[in-house]
Amino acid sequence: MLYLLRIIRERTRPVPKKKVAKLTAFVEGNSATVRLGDLEFFIRTGYEGQLVHDNFDFALFGAMALGISQNIDIETDLRISSQTLAAVRAFNDMMVIWNPRKIYPISISANNVYDAPEQSADKPSLFCLSGGVDSTYTAITTPAELNLTHGMLIAGADYPADAEDAGFKELSTNLQKFVNKTGHQFFSTETNLRDMGLNWELMHIPLLMTCLSFHASVFGKGVISADMTPGQEMAYHPWSNVGAVVGAMSTPAFPILHWGRDINRTEKVLHIANDPRNLLDTLSVCNLGDEGKKNCGTCEKCVRTKLNLLSGGLEMPDLFVQNSDLAELVDDLVHPKSMFARRRLICWIYENEVNLPDGDVKGAVVRRRKRLRGSVVPLGRI
Amino acid sequence: MLYLMRIIRERTRPVPKKTTAWLTAETEGNKATVRLGDHKFTIRSGYDGRLSHDNYDFALFGAICLGLSRNIDIKTDLLISSQTLAAVRKFNDLMMIWNPRKIYPISIFANNIYDAPGTDPNSNGLLCLSGGVDSTFSAITARPDIRLTHGMLVAGLDYSDTQNAGFQSLSERLDKFSQKTGYEFFTTETTLRHMGIHWEMLNLPLLAMCLSFHSSVFGRGIVSSDYTAGTELACHPFHNSGPAANALSTSNFPILHLGQETVRSAKVIAIANDPRDLLASISVCNKADGGRKNCGICEKCIRTKLNLMCGGFERPDLFAQNPDLATLVDRLKFPKSMANRRRLLCWVCDNENNLPEGDVKDALTRCRIRLRASLVPLGRI
Secondary structure: HHHHHHHHHHHHHOOOEEEEEEEEEEEEEEEEEEEEOOOOEEEEEEOOOOOOOOOOOHHHHHHHHHHHHHHHEEEEEEEEEEHHHHHHHHHHHEEEEEEOOOOOOOOOEEEEEEEOOOOOOOOOEEEEOOOOOHHHHHHHHHHHHOEEEEEEEEEEOOEEEEEEEOHHHHHHHHHHHHHHOOOOOEEEEEOOOOOOOOOOOHHHHHHHHHHHHHHHHOEEEEEEEEEHHHHHHHHHOOOOOOHHHHHHHHHHHHHHEOOOOOOHHHHHHHHOOOOOOOHHOOOOOOOOOOHHEEOOOOOOOHHHHHHHHHHHHHHHHHOOOOOHHHHHHHOOOOOOOOOOOOOOOOHHHHHHHHOOOOHHHHHHHHHHHHHHHOOOEEEEEO | OOOHHHHHHHHHHOHHHEEEEEEEEEEEEEEEEEEEEEEEEEEOOOOOOOOOOOOOHHHHHHHHHHHHHHOOOEEEEEEEHHHHHHHHHHEEEEHHHEEOOOOOOOOOOEEEEEEEOOOOOOOOOOOOOOOOOOHHHHHHHHHHHHOOOEEEEOOOOOOOOOHHHHHHHHHHHHHHHHHHOEEEEEEEEEOHHHHHOHHHHHHHHHHHHHHOOOOOEEEEEEEEEOOHHHHHHOEEEEEOHHHHHHHHOOOOOOEEEEOOOHHHHHHHHHOOOOOOOOOHHEEEEEEHHOOOEEOOOHHHHHHHHHHHHOOOOOOOOHHHOOOHOOOOOOOOOOOOOOOHHHHHHHHHHHHHHOOOOOHHHHHHHHHHHHHHOOOOOOOOO
């Protein structure tokens, strides 16, 4: 019944009044201020070298995220590469056919467009690093020819747009230890773009693109870690971190790789666990426990990671603050209200069910899967 | 309101009683009879060489169509490759997480499994050929290393059997197409669809069955994608998707999913630009002139006319009727289901983005605006 009411709410949700706004941007040193009409956001990088900007593609990615979230058509005289203009239009077209809630496709007019040269293959690559399973897997499995040298943590994505935030600083310390083990370099980038009122579910990849593309003068490629396999992406549609979106954002002027789509999270966790550098030590799954210093052990993400480990025959209680009975934790998982979130839960519950050994935990996982499947509306010709 | 009623109907639809059935199969020449419990279906190939069968992987592909549609767990003593067993289980897992209506994930037990050797890279490729836009595009753009030599038209999908008048007319067209392109062409007939399988989700395993039936002669099968990766998500759940095709592909018999990078308008334009006049034999709907011609007024024909127009082509000779295109677009009936409206939205947008300004584009824009307004948005609801 609640679901039916939600559908009525979505069908009757008023569309924000269409506006047209001018996109401008100012760069000073390694920071930039971007304005779209009355809205203003900043990007500030901790990268130690000097960045130069042949174009303002980074600003267009961010502005598009704002425009689509708030129904603002974009006009700009900034210098934009034709490739990025085509990429953001392709993304916008995807929003038209996907028709996600609270997303309003827009028009984008750019008056100063040029064909950017292809990126040099000699430049190193930059990846978005959060310390979680997916980006850790990316760090240790990308091929050498990609020349992945730097990881970038973004303040303003999962943490507030403030590099001084306690949780963020704790994560940064953890990541510094991680890159010391793996040989990468690490810096953080701050942006308050999310605070401007983005539809986060669909716009987090454009935000990552803003930050990656901001460094395009130094890095030749960006790498974003996939959080699902293609089959899971379909079950959890509409979601931004999918191959189709990242593929649309990738251009010859700044190619983006979507790494880790071919294997599921269980396999990724086991790959990390088997790494001889003891990388699990610095794995950041949730940071809800021990004032941000440790994974809590009881939230959905921690339960999932424990199940992933158990699927490979591993138990790592020292990674978590609390280690109560795992079968009970599975039984106590909150049943999500939205069909969308239930579908996501089915994806990872079932992934673990397939790989877990028989026993209490698997029994709890099977019960949970049955309950979840019994509570979702089937998809198809309805 | 109707949509809300449909949701209630889907939530309350009774699940068929779970049963378990033995899968058996017999082959005789180029024909096979497959049984799953009381259900029986046949496959008969018109390939002019002799087929042999090292395993019964083809039977398992067919059996999962029946099993998933009717909630029948499968047990078998047939010789099955471990790769195909893993593939059908993977497909079953996709059905588990996608949760499409009228699909019931099953258990599959095979007692006679072996590791099949990998396919010979020098062997030939076999394409599922329907004469439509997607398979025609695959035929003319397949990379040389795929070694595509044969096209196969399956009777028992869109046409009931090989004696059907429409099927015979289509075969004639495909013969001409083969002569122009240099591919060889044969038909295969199966009764599997008549057994009551859930067609929307299980078209692809049925094609995998027909392709795999020829695995002693061909080293890989090719199916043509309907959609790009972004469009697939909008049309989900739909059988012909990259993840489903990849799940069914194995090292001993790879199944390639060609054409996913290209939108339909670009495919039609590529075909129209081919110097062999391949458009003359393209089969969009076959509703006119006793199955010999495309009607020109159905949704598929309108879509194709728009695709042609995107590339600056007009080919009234391909269609039985050619009324004003803008009027046809304005009169398009909106499907009842949200899933089909989303599909319609996809091709409307594909054409709207590529059409020159004018009455037809205006009609498409009106259609897109009305369609989007009639949809329930997707997301956290």
